[in-house]
Amino acid sequence: MINDNQSNQLPLNKIKARVFFLAPSYLNLYKEIVCELEKQNYEIYTVSDIIFRFDPYFKDSRFKKMKYICIKAISRRYWKRMIRHKVEFNKQYDILFCVNGYSIDKILLNHLKKKNPYIKCILYLWDSNNYYNFSRNFHLFDKVITFDRIDSIHFNIEYLPFFLVDKGQNEQTNKYQICFIGSNHDDRYWIVKNIVKQLDEMNISYYIKLFIPERKPSFRSKIRYLCYRLYSSHYIKKIEEWNLIYGKYIPSFVTNHLFSPQQFSHVLNESFCVLDTDRECQSGLTPRLIWALAANKKIITTNVDVVNHPFYSSDRICIIDRNRPQVSYEFINTPINNECNDFMQELLKLRIDNWIETVLRFDVINEAYIY
CATH class of the missing domain: 3.40.50 (Rossmann fold)
Structure with missing residues (x-):
């Protein structure tokens, strides 16, 4: 159990800031952040950070030139529709807090900045730039933080590992x-x-x-499997992986x-x-x-x-x-x-209340985590 005696909470009726929160829904990890933000008296509106089909920014993506054309149109159409139909996109916000930002687009950033000239834009990455090209959007944010120590050195951005949630002292059984x-x-x-x-x-x-996850093989994957079988002595691992995935x-x-x-x-x-x-x-x-x-x-x-x-x-x-x-x-x-x-x-510095304070802080240089 990790504990200290400090409390960051304000009186219940006093809103600390209004946050537009864009985050992946994977494993519902974002919910811990939402819960803590609300506990610290932030008013928060949450939007799911989706991964568009044909996204060319994954490092192992193929046919990238063709995908660049598609993703630009798909992304802009998506955010224009969200801005047009979601009332919350036209409200006042003090902070844009973005986790990863696979789907982020200038359309959204420009809209939020136009509505909120003094909005602070923060990007936190819990994936590496070697996995996905996040760095293309760094210039859009006032503050960029990463969980990857090597990325922090390479791009000269802040480093902060993943948060932890203190659930109290649980019984340890070593089953x-x-x-x-x-x-x-x-x-x-x-x-x-x-x-x-x-x-x-x-x-x-x-x-x-x-x-x-359960998947059904496509026609193309079935053809690939037949090719593996034809040259089975060279593709033993590929055959096992195919059988595993499907x-x-x-x-x-x-x-x-x-x-x-x-x-x-x-x-x-x-x-x-x-x-x-x-x-x-x-x-x-x-x-x-x-x-x-x-x-x-x-x-x-x-x-x-x-x-x-x-x-x-x-x-x-x-x-x-x-x-x-x-x-x-x-x-x-x-x-x-x-x-x-x-x-x-x-x-203790990574406990979620301290972690959020570090992420959202602008007044001093982040020295909360030293490695």
Whole structure:
């Protein structure tokens, strides 16, 4: 449990500021931010940050020149329709708070600035610029913050890891020696599959669920599969991935059920150690890693950049090679040394009330998080 005695709340009837909040709906993580903003007496209007079809700004996107033409028309038509039909888009706001901003467009920014000449525009990124070209919009904002330490250095922008929510002291049962809950991307399936095999061999109890949504194969994907089968000796992994994605092969650790942050928190409290795998293209710390630290758990992670943070210690965090992941039986079964918990003061800066204060602050240079 992370706690201090400070309170940032104003009298109930006093509105601190009016916020236009644009954020992704993924896992409903934005709701924690909305809840805290309301608790701190901000008046907030929330808009979902959607991902347009044919978006060319993903780094692995193909046929980009053609998509640039499409996305410009799609984006502008979308925001013009929202501005025309949503009364809330024409109200007064003090702050535009944008998370990621996949769908952001000059049409929206210019409209809000015209209606609110003194509006402050803030962008917080919880994905890396190596994954999606967020930097194209940096000039539209008064303040840009990222969860990715390397991006913060490269673009000379502020750095702030993901927030954590203090739910109070929960009962720790250690029902499982290690747990993992996450969605499938990059090479995560192969990492998890490899580790599950090792855990079974070492007779280590675990709760591991990899989310893969149900999908029906398109005609083009079926043709691709037939090509894989023709040259099966060269495409063994591709064949397994195809069967996995389209539900033809479902290992015990794979699920079609998407877990909420609350469900993850429940499993976390029942576990001694947490497995964490990041995107290979980013250095930012996952919410899973931050929440595990706050819950006083051991962590096995593929994120090599974690060593550059003040809360890193080798007895609490074990870094593994994503290409050849090896789980240490000794690490999982060695008790945590709770005498060395100075890092909790660093995590206190990431508690959501302090996190929001840092994000929305303009009066001083952000020194709330030092790495």
